Amino acid sequence: MSPSVAYGTDIDERTKAAEQSSTDVLTAPDIPWNLVIWNDPVNLMSYVSFVFQSYFGYSESKAHKLMMEVHKKGRSIVAHGSKEQVEQHAVAMHGFGLWATVEKAASGNETPGKGGRQRG
């Protein structure tokens, strides 16, 4: 993303927040799809953070953390749910111009939150 700034992301906090927040984010362990946002050198950090806040209803600090994770690690799981749910999010993200993909939770490198840790 552009422009670069120093990073710092706390995954524990992120997953804690994910478990508390909105209807978009289901944390049941048997729901096996992730929405992934990938880094690119064009999208503004402020814009990505804004999209996370306005579309997912995430708090400013959670949106910032997810955005920094995209920037620092190259990707971040920003939501999970059924295949249909994450595909719907992906369509919305593509509408915003963010580079989003969907993947089965078990195939990812990250654990998608406490409840979904490496099952199935």
Added chain:
Amino acid sequence: MAKAFKYGLKGISGYLEPAERDLLRGLLDDVISMLELDVRENEDPLAALIGLDMDVKQPSDRALLRLLPNVMKDDDDGSLEFRQLTERSVRESKIGALRAAALGLDKDELVLSPEDATRWSMALNDVRLVLAERLDIRDEADAEHIHSMQDWSQAEDVESYLALVYNFTTWLQESLVQAMMAARQGKS
């Protein structure tokens, strides 16, 4: 000179010179024409109406592929199937935002409702994504190199001109997003 977008009593407002409006209008129109689908003969009108496109292919143009990316990293068949179901509606929503921004440029005063502002930010983002592909911005170093070109007297060829245009749209989008953030906080 353009003025940065800001959030105030009237909402989100900005100011652009006529030449800057013309420039932006041209950019928005370019992206609209990239996204518009040709009318095809023998197309099932019902399928078109509900947004299906069974003849869709992965875009060969890299800029268009960036606007309409594959939804799965390592599954071309799955991504194509998703395109058949969704690409047409993504194109339409993008064109809607780009048209709304272009129409906004025709008004004397640039005052945006929250919905206008969202559409503007989406439209400016798509314009930047396309310019970035044309400028071959592949990583953060490329982006920084382009970003260092800020002086219009440096515009000596197409590439440097595009770089300056890209930087102008980046500045405009950044100021818009900051104003949108301020508007969100102003409300809460």
